[in-house]
Structures are given as C-alpha cells and as structure tokens.
Amino acid sequence: MNISTSNLTLGYGDFIVLKDINVTIPKNKITILVGSNGCGKSTLLKTMARLLKPISGKVALGDMDIFERPSKEIAKELAILTQSPDAPSDLTVFNLVKQGRYPYQSWFSQWSKEDEDIVEYALEKTGLSDIRNKKLSELSGGQKQRVWIAMTLAQQTEIILLDEPTNHLDIKYKIEVLDLLKHLNQHEGRTIVMVLHDINLACRYADHIIAIKDGKVYDEGNPIEIITEKLINDVFDINAKIIECPLFKTPMCITYQNLSI
C-alpha cells in the first residue's frame, strides 16, 4: 500500500507550515524527510499518520482517504513512532511491546496465541528477548528506543513512520537503530518513512530523500542524484563540500560556514 498526499496544506491555526504538498512515498523503500528546524517535516510525517488534520488537501493510504477510515484499521497498515515518547517507567519491556497488538483486539477477541507469537517475534527482532521483564527505567536510551520500535513491529504493519528515531541517542545506538530499520526494510520489505536530522546518515540509509524548504518540497529523489552543494546551501543555509563516502559510496557532506576562520 502506498501513502500519497495531494495538495496538502498544513499548519496550526492561521499559521501555514506547508503548502500544496504532493508526494508519493515509494513502496518497500526507505524514505527520509530532511530540512532545517521548523520546516514542517515532522508535521508532514504526523499528518501522513493521521495524527494531525490538514488544513486542506488529502492523504491517501492506497486509494482511500486516511481520515475517512476507522483509525484502528489504519493502525493495522501503518505504525508511527513519534519523537521521544514517554511511557510509565515501571512498565516492563514485554508490557509495552504488547500494546502494539491493540488494533487487533476488541471486546470479543482478547489476547490470543497469535498475539503472543507476534510479540515474541518483535522482541527477538529487536534483540530484547532476554530483557523482556526489565522495567523501562532500567534500560539505556538505545534499548528504550528499540522497545518502542518493537512495539511498532508488534503492530505488524507494512508501513512504519518514525519521527527522529535517533534523537538523543549516542552515536553507537544511532547506527544500531538505523541498521535495524534497514534490516526490516531489506528482509521484510517494510516501507519506512522517517525524519532525520543528520544529512549524512540520511544519505547513507535513504533510498529516497524528500528535502523541504520554505513550506514546499525543494527536491526529492535518490540521494546520489539529488544531494548537491546547492541543495545543502538552499535547504540548510550552510556551505558544503560533497564527497563520496568511502564506505557506502553515498554522498557525504562536509559543511562549513567560512573556509578561513
């Protein structure tokens, strides 16, 4: 299933953040939204996950308007992990991951063997099986983030949206989380859409980048094709020299303000 937006205008009250956005998120790929602070990339992500209502325009999941379908049905096709979520710290890993099964439960069908198996799978994928009974307060930042990702995995959706999943993480955990998402994309064909701050990591992990500037999509496409010194300068308002990453052959930006400091 594809997510696409048509003439999407977003904002808060009278304040317009994004205007007439038309994008289609490629299926089974990793799409990364980039742009400077406050450009509206998180707003766009949340609207695509039906957390925010647009001022005008549409978000379609498949060929249906996302706001016209029951929210619980959407939750079986699309999962969203918002930025730095905060759960009660006495919850155990297992009890948090298990919440991902909510869309599949009703008054009549309660917790089943299938739910149990899927939570098991999510714990295993994220390497949390051994610490399933630990409380959130006992975990490191990287582990906590993996627990939240496990919860979205338990939702068993084709599409996963993440708002800055590496925020506040040490460099090691940043890579760990992004590698996990890449793995989910490559081995299970999940469509992943995320907002990332770090342009170099975005270039390394993205199949598709959407760069946002001044309330519009500045450019979109494969990082190798679209990331140029001009784009960095226009979108982030900083000078850059672009070289090829020696490891991943993706664009790497060396940013600077002034060459003679």
Add this chain to the structure above:
Amino acid sequence: MINRKITELTLKSNKSKFLFLIGLIFLLIAFFFASLLLGYIKTDFNDLVNTYSNYTDSIEQIVIMTSRMPRALTALFIGASLSVSGLLMQILTKNPMASPGLLGVNSGAAFFMVFAYSFIPNLTQNYLMLFSFVGAALAVLLVYALAGGIRGTIQTFDLTLAGAAISAIFISFTQIVLYKDQKTMEEVLFWLTGAVEGRSMDALFKVIPIMLISWVICFLLAKRLNLFSLGEEIAKGLGLNIELLKLQIILLVVVLAGASVAVAGPIALVGLIIPHFTRFLVGSEFKWAIPYSIVLGAILLLSADVASRFIIFPKEIPVGAVTAILGTPFFIYIARKAENK
C-alpha cells in the same frame, strides 16, 4: 514527570498483586466493622447481629442502624470513588498533583450547596445533594468547554488552567454568599470540611448503584487507559479514539467525584494520595491500579472516620481534617522513597 516519579514497585508478579489485594479487602472489612462498632456509645458484635435480625429498638441498635451503618457505607463508597477519580485525573492531565478538585468539582458543588442553603429554605437532604451534584457537573462542563471540548480537541494543559480559573470564580461566589449570610456559614461549615456522617440510607441508596456502575466502567476502560498513558500521539497511532476516551474519563470523574462531594463535601487528599500509593504498590497497569485504588481509598476514609471519633473524644472532628493527618505522613514517605530510588 508523573512517569518518572514512580520508580519503586514492591509487588511484581500478578499472583502477589492478587494475594495482596485479597489481604487489603480483609483489612477493608475489618475497618468496616470497626466503623460499625466503635464510638461514643459502646456496642459489641451481638448488638450488630441483633440490629439486623432481632430489632428491639435499643439505643445501641438505633445508633448502629441509623448512624453508623450509613456512615460506614458513606466512608467506604466515597473513599473508593474519590480515589478512583483521582487516579483518572492524574492520568488525564499527566500531572501527579492532579485531583478531581482540579476540574472544579469541589468549588462548583460548594457554591451550589451554599447557594441552595442560603436562598431556598427547607430543602431536604436529597435535594441539597442533587443541587451540589449539579454544581459539580456544571463547573466541569464550563472547564471542559473552556479547554476546547466543544471544538473537539481538549488540551490537558488548558484543562488545568481552565479548572483553576473556574474554581477561583466559584470560590469567590461562595465566599460572597457566606459573607452575606452568616447563619448559613455555621450550618455548612461542617459540610465544607468534608463529613461522612448524618447521611440517610435513603440518599445513599440513590448514589451507591451509580458509583458501582462507574467502577465497572473504569475497569472496562483499563486497557485503553494503559494505552493513553503512553502519550496521546502513540495512543492515537495505535488506533485509540483519544478524544472519546478523554470525554469518558471526564464524565466518570464528574459522576464519581461529583456524587462524592455532593454526599460528603470536599474531602481533601484521598484523590491525591491514594492514586500515588496505588502506583507505588502495583505500578501503572490499570487492571490492578483501579481495584487497588478502590480498596485503598475505602480503607483510608473508613480508618480516618473511625479515628475522627477518638481524636478529641468525646467530641468528633470532620473526617476531612483527619484524612490529611493520616494521609500526609504516608504521602511524604512515598514521595521521598520514589525520589531516592
């Protein structure tokens, strides 16, 4: 903030949570009997049995039937309801200091009660109760509307602000009426401190079924409340209708806290302390937190009421004053323990 405070968890497995709950229920029953038997007029277990099997109109039996039984039931149901509504308020506002009073429940009820006392003479107890319940509900309705409930999305921060504003207005209205009418002041002072005695069985039987039903509804919402505690965006992403849930929470608080304050006046602290103590014991899983707050809230108010008969014996003091004396040391202990962890 609320999430970080609660780090201590003494009961881990479901089995220990269940067994401890059973233990607490026995404690509750013990306090219930203590409430029926202890007081200025000495009674024993035989008097209690005879009151309901072999009624002879003795002074002991009259006291048990007309005074202590309604009083014990009032303490039980109101303690439980106040503490559950406090739990709901804390989850709704994500504020560990929240209690039902934050929505304007107490001030609305107080104003309507004082107004009715002062301007409509010879009202029966049932009508006074109804009046203060309407006041509580009206205050919450105003708070809800101010916080954006009408346009469909309420912000919990706005809810807190609107609650403080509406409360302030109702409190000053109440003060104006009391200032104008000194006689009313003396009569309602006891109610305004919070009191569980002097309620008729008849009035209680109107309130108790409503409270029982509300407790059951809370329990049915437990799973959704768990989801809500993960934050509004996460809950929404999982397909929960959070605006509906917020409305349900507010309605439950109106019914539980509104009915409580209508019957017994604004009893302080139960709705603040017990939810903390509950989470300290069993964590934030609502299928446990709800029954624990019901039982612990009932125990606190029953024990406070029994204590209120002996602190300045033979005179009694309002139970609202005692809950603070009993509850505060506990509260400080838990708060400190949670912080040190």
